[in-house]
Amino acid sequence: VVVTQSPLSLPVTLGQSASMSCRSSQSLVHSDGNTYLNWFQQRPGQSPRRLIYEVSHRDSGVPDRFSGSGSGTDFTLKISRVEAEDVGIYYCMQGTHWPRTFGQGTKVEIK
Amino acid sequence: EVQLVESGGGLVQPGESLRLSCAASGFTFSTYWMSWVRQTPGKGLEWVANINRDGSAKDHVDSVKGRFTISRDNAKNSLYLQMSSLSVDDTAVYYCAREDSVNSCDYWGQGTLVTVSS
Numbered sequence: 068v069v070v071t072q073s074p075l076s077l078p079v080t081l082g083q084s085a086s087m088s089c090r091s092s093q094s095l096v097h098s099d100g101n102t103y104l105n106w107f108q109q110r111p112g113q114s115p116r117r118l119i120y121e122v123s124h125r126d127s128g129v130p131d132r133f134s135g136s137g138s139g140t141d142f143t144l145k146i147s148r149v150e151a152e153d154v155g156i157y158y159c160m161q162g163t164h165w166p167r168t169f170g171q172g173t174k175v176e177i178k
Numbered sequence: 179e180v181q182l183v184e185s186g187g188g189l190v191q192p193g194e195s196l197r198l199s200c201a202a203s204g205f206t207f208s209t210y211w212m213s214w215v216r217q218t219p220g221k222g223l224e225w226v227a228n229i230n231r232d233g234s235a236k237d238h239v240d241s242v243k244g245r246f247t248i249s250r251d252n253a254k255n256s257l258y259l260q261m262s263s264l265s266v267d268d269t270a271v272y273y274c275a276r277e278d279s280v281n282s283c284d285y286w287g288q289g290t291l292v293t294v295s296s
Contacts, residue, residue, distance in 0.1 A: 162281030169223040
């Protein structure tokens with residue numbers, strides 16, 4: 068399953084919102100009825116950190132500025148009120164089909 | 179606190195072998211599936227392999243099948259990746275990651291760099 072993210076680069080102003088897209092080549096609805104679409108944040112020099120699982124569920128400790136939405140093959144990660152610590156690359160990953168696959172990432176930078 | 183610490187990376191020549199290790203702590207290792215994921219500047223993040231709780235079931239991505247083998251030792255709280263017939267395309271940072279119940283990885287190690295070059 069090919070996962071395609073856009074845009075690849077996203078300059079944002081501090082305090083403004085940012086939105087990025089993730090599209091899959093096949094539906095991510097699993098036979099069990101769940102949709103295994105995740106979002107990861109990778110800050111410079113760090114390992115990936117999961118923010119969102121199953122489309123819209125925030126991991127523990129993730130600020131509520133981060134929200135995920137979507138269904139089927141189209142998904143969105145939104146960051147409201149962007150802060151300096153949000154700089155990094157954001158990856159979506161599908162866990163519905165084997166092998167699990169990642170998008171190429173959206174790089175968020177401050178204008 | 180969950181901790182995953184990889185080791186074993188380094189510089190090797192094409193065709194050589196290498197064994198990566200991941201020491202887990204802060205959780206009951208034997209009750210979780212585990213994975214290896216790698217990252218290259220060119221190809222991004224790629225899922226390499228995963229293994230079930232007792233090591234009886236494992237799966238590898240096609241690009242490494244027959245060359246890499248994932249394994250674990252629950253008595254030592256350790257995950258391994260045996261890599262053989264390495265090529266320059268295997269150059270990457272290799273991450274050990276814990277799998278949760280939603281077909282994903284909730285914790286990642288800091289990674290270990292494998293460089294394959296002559």
